Amino acid sequence: MYSKKVMEHFRSPHNLGEMKDPDGIGKIGNPVCGDLMWVYIKVEKKNGKDILKDIKVKTFGCVAAIATSSMITDLAMGKTLEEAKKITRDNIASALEGLPPIKMHCSNLAADGLHKAIEDYEKKKTKV
Amino acid sequence: MKIYLDHAATTAVDKEVIKAMLPYFDDKFGNASSLHQFGQEAKEALEKSRETVAKLINADPREIIFTSGGTESDNWAIKKIAFTNEDKGNHIITSRIEHHAVLESCEFLGKNGFKVTYLPVDRYGRVNPEDVKKAITKSTVLVTIMHANNEIGTIEPIEEIGKICKEKGVYFHTDAVQTVGKVPIDVKKMNVDLLSCSSHKLYGPKGVGFLYVKKGTKIAPMIHGGGHEFCLRSGTENIAGIVGFAKACELAQRDMEKRVKHEKKLADRLIRGVSKIPESWLNGHPEKRLPGNTNFCFKYIEGESLILHLDDKGIAASTGSACSTKSLKPSHVLTAIGLSPVDAHGSLRLTLGKDNTEKEIDYVLDVLPKIVEDLRKISPLWGK
Numbered sequence: 001m002y003s004k005k006v007m008e009h010f011r012s013p014h015n016l017g018e019m020k021d022p023d024g025i026g027k028i029g030n031p032v033c034g035d036l037m038w039v040y041i042k043v044e045k046k047n048g049k050d051i052l053k054d055i056k057v058k059t060f061g062c063v064a065a066i067a068t069s070s071m072i073t074d075l076a077m078g079k080t081l082e083e084a085k086k087i088t089r090d091n092i093a094s095a096l097e098g099l100p101p102i103k104m105h106c107s108n109l110a111a112d113g114l115h116k117a118i119e120d121y122e123k124k125k126t127k128v
Numbered sequence: 129m130k131i132y133l134d135h136a137a138t139t140a141v142d143k144e145v146i147k148a149m150l151p152y153f154d155d156k157f158g159n160a161s162s163l164h165q166f167g168q169e170a171k172e173a174l175e176k177s178r179e180t181v182a183k184l185i186n187a188d189p190r191e192i193i194f195t196s197g198g199t200e201s202d203n204w205a206i207k208k209i210a211f212t213n214e215d216k217g218n219h220i221i222t223s224r225i226e227h228h229a230v231l232e233s234c235e236f237l238g239k240n241g242f243k244v245t246y247l248p249v250d251r252y253g254r255v256n257p258e259d260v261k262k263a264i265t266k267s268t269v270l271v272t273i274m275h276a277n278n279e280i281g282t283i284e285p286i287e288e289i290g291k292i293c294k295e296k297g298v299y300f301h302t303d304a305v306q307t308v309g310k311v312p313i314d315v316k317k318m319n320v321d322l323l324s325c326s327s328h329k330l331y332g333p334k335g336v337g338f339l340y341v342k343k344g345t346k347i348a349p350m351i352h353g354g355g356h357e358f359c360l361r362s363g364t365e366n367i368a369g370i371v372g373f374a375k376a377c378e379l380a381q382r383d384m385e386k387r388v389k390h391e392k393k394l395a396d397r398l399i400r401g402v403s404k405i406p407e408s409w410l411n412g413h414p415e416k417r418l419p420g421n422t423n424f425c426f427k428y429i430e431g432e433s434l435i436l437h438l439d440d441k442g443i444a445a446s447t448g449s450a451c452s453t454k455s456l457k458p459s460h461v462l463t464a465i466g467l468s469p470v471d472a473h474g475s476l477r478l479t480l481g482k483d484n485t486e487k488e489i490d491y492v493l494d495v496l497p498k499i500v501e502d503l504r505k506i507s508p509l510w511g512k
């Protein structure tokens with residue numbers, strides 16, 4: 001059912017867990033449907049650009065939810081915020097060598113979660 | 129290590145069953161309708177099998193109609209009783225926790241001129257016989273309530289419901305796919321008119337089952353054709369499958385007491401062990417349940433992830449989480465007993481069989497708490 005890559009990330013997910021004092025948080029999903037993700041980010045300035053220094057994800061959900069959470073951190077770590085905003089659900093699915101069709105929709109929330117976390121960071125920044 | 133704890137899904141065919149079946153593929157391959165000795169040999173095996181199977185549920189052999197399994201038997205009983213007795217009425221009563229073979233059949237009837245009442249269950253999954261009594265009207269033709277639930281193992285008060293149906297003159301069908309060969313069944317005592325059974329749940333081959341149809345029941349054939357199975361279910365009989373099924377029934381009857389004791393002991397050990405995991409509980413009735421069924425909920429985690437981590441450790445299990453199904457809805461059984469959809473996602477079903485060992489249970493108890501803990505650690509719902 002799942003690709004080798006999905007199972008690899010599910011078995012040893014990268015960067016899953018909590019982050020203390022994050023610069024931005026993106027909460028997405030609905031536990032009633034079986035998937036909930038909280039994406040935490042830490043941002044630093046490098047050569048005048050905002051860079052994702054650290055990403056952590058907390059996930060309640062199926063194998064696909066956990067694997068996509070892990071994959072988004074691989075894809076976005078060290079990227080500028082502008083680059084990270086361009087990462088799509090499809091990018092994550094392809095990096096994972098595909099997802100079962102039914103999971104494309106319900107469990108592939110990590111990109112949206114990351115975008116929300118960046119939004120949260122930018123909102124906080126403008127307030128200051 | 130490979131540990132199979134999904135016996136409610138299917139079971140391995142017993143070695144003795146395979147041995148009994150083998151001659152019927154080549155040496156004794158005849159068509160039971162043929163007049164020559166090949167045919168007569170097959171016919172004899174068929175009728176002997178019918179007697180063995182009938183004995184297990186205290187039926188008359190003439191009342192056993194072999195089918196392809198539980199789903200066919202459920203479909204036949206429900207749809208054909210409804211259509212054959214339409215002159216009497218158009219109302220059907222069932223419960224919210226039935227197997228999909230029953231629920232979908234009822235929903236089909238609901239779209240074709242019938243009225244269907246879906247009775248609620250209590251928090252253990254039990255149907256209240258009084259509710260059945262109250263729901264019966266002048267136009268009720270059939271009540272269909274399962275003998276034991278396939279997910280949470282709760283055993284329903286079938287005898288009481290059967291008595292009510294008998295008094296009211298309403299046909300009573302029960303899906304006994306999870307119970308035949310596992311708990312004693314007496315169709316006469318239970319007052320059932322129709323009962324579905326499947327072979328592969330009791331160490332027999334897949335693709336065989338039966339529908340018990342009480343003498344005098346007005347029901348149209350499932351399949352029209354050459355008049356096999358008393359003109360009720362045509363098609364050349366699957367003799368090897370039926371012989372295997374009968375052998376499985378014979379062994380189940382012989383070993384029932386031993387198997388029940390064994391499975392219950394293992395289940396109790398498992399339940400005791402799992403109860404040490406915080407924020408978890410057993411679903412279904414504490415006592416009125418199938419001996420080998422356990423169904424747990426673990427808060428804050430999702431079932432599919434749990435199942436696949438267990439699979440990595442060699443343990444085969446099952447869940448009522450939406451993520452394991454095509455529908456994306458959590459188990460209708462778990463929500464019917466009052467669980468929230470979130471909790472229903474965190475369910476784990478472990479169903480034991482005759483060949484499981486204490487050592488296997490201890491291994492599960494060794495690895496399960498760590499998997500639950502690890503999944504909780506990455507869950508945003510945990511420790512909030």
